[in-house]
Amino acid sequence: MTLWRIRATVDDRPGYLSVLTASLALRGVNILAVQVHTTEAGAVDDFLVDAPDTLGEADLLAAVEKGRGRNCWIARSEARGLVDQPTRVLGLATRLVRDPDGIGTALRALLGAETVTWRPVPTASGGASGGGATSGGASGGGVTGVDGTRMHLADGTGGFFDLSRAAPDFTPAEYARAQALVELATTVARRAAEQVTLVLPDGTELGVRPAGPEDLTAVLRLHEQCSARSLHRRYLSGAGQPSPERLRRLLERGTALVAVEPDAAGSAESVVAMANLVGEGDQAEAALLVRDDRQRRGLGSALLRRLVVHADRAGYAALELHVHTGNAPMLRTLHRLGRPMSLDRDGSVVTATLPLAAGHRPVQV
DSSP states (O other): OEEEEEEEEEOSSTTHHHHHHHHHHTTTOEEEEEEEEEETTEEEEEEEEEEOTTOOHHHHHHHHHHTTOEEEEEEEOOGGGGSOHHHHHHHHHHHHHHOGGGHHHHHHHHHOOSEEEEEEOOOOOOOOOTTOOOOOOOSBOSOOEEETTEEEEEETTTEEEEEEOSSSOOOHHHHHHHHHHHHHHHHHHHHHHHSEEEEOTTSOEEEEEEOOGGGHHHHHHHHHHSOHHHHHHHHSSSSOSOOHHHHHHHHHSSEEEEEEEEOTTSSSEEEEEEEEEEEETTEEEEEEEEOGGGTTSSHHHHHHHHHHHHHHHHTOSEEEEEEETTOHHHHHHHHHTOOOOEEEEETTEEEEEEEOHHHHSOEEO
16 A cells, blocks of 8 residues: 545535545545645545555546545555644744744745745844844744745744645635744744853853843943953953943843853852843944853854844844954954855954844845
8 A cells, every 4th residue: 555645725615625535535545634624615624544555546536526626645655654733833832932943944844845044134224323133023024825836924023934746726724733833933932042051162051032122231241340451452442441321232132142150159140241132223333241250162153153143133234243362262252153244344443234134135044
């Protein structure tokens, strides 16, 4: 016996499904599973069947047409097709809870899609001075829904997914399942972004979370604990510690992340690093400050990678960093990203510009 998937449309009227199944049964075809997708053109019946080895695709097509089926699609299946659809969807959802970045793989597995492309929605331009930033694009993006063998799914992070496959056409039911998975991945990713545990190469665990004005006292304390050299490398000036007003602006606008650890008493948390993403137009600027005793331990690299992801997802065309020529650790951190970049030196400052995928081309996921 051989496993096949058969999809055909029948009139959505009483008894028509039984005519189709009877036609298959007369040829010794055993129906293992069936799903019915309601569409405007009729009921799309999706079968997983076990057919005699003597039957080929042409024989099955003839059986479907004899049973009043139309728009037939037939393909060989594998043993994994025996898993029922609800179980498959729950399994994919479980994987997404553990790894929301695997949404592209999950959509391929769910729908048999050949391509899954994430496209950004261009961010609205709007300058911001000092520590300001634009932290996200418009939601939605493009027309969502099904168009034959193409599907467009809204992504809550500020873009949409474009899926395609050779055959068969997507159905509204498949669209609903896929959209539910995308929404699950978006929700999990947002929660993960709010509070994650970062494990450094030496095994140290730190919490990383978004920061706001309520963190001003802790951020002021971070700056007090940093050396004059670290502050100069961060702000590229000899003015020392920034004013509370400037730090508040950094926390109020744009994307700000802090890395935290329990204090000595274990009753509160201490900020040991701060990362900022400042947006203006289609370009963003990133900057980091890491407490001296936490430097050269991988923390700066980890925070910078998260800023790159934020900027990429927000749809910026490029990410820019201004680095003092004497800041060799930061320059090494940039090269460790493994991304194309241009370096432009102006006196004692090097400006590194990293093109972002979202600003130039669709992102294959």
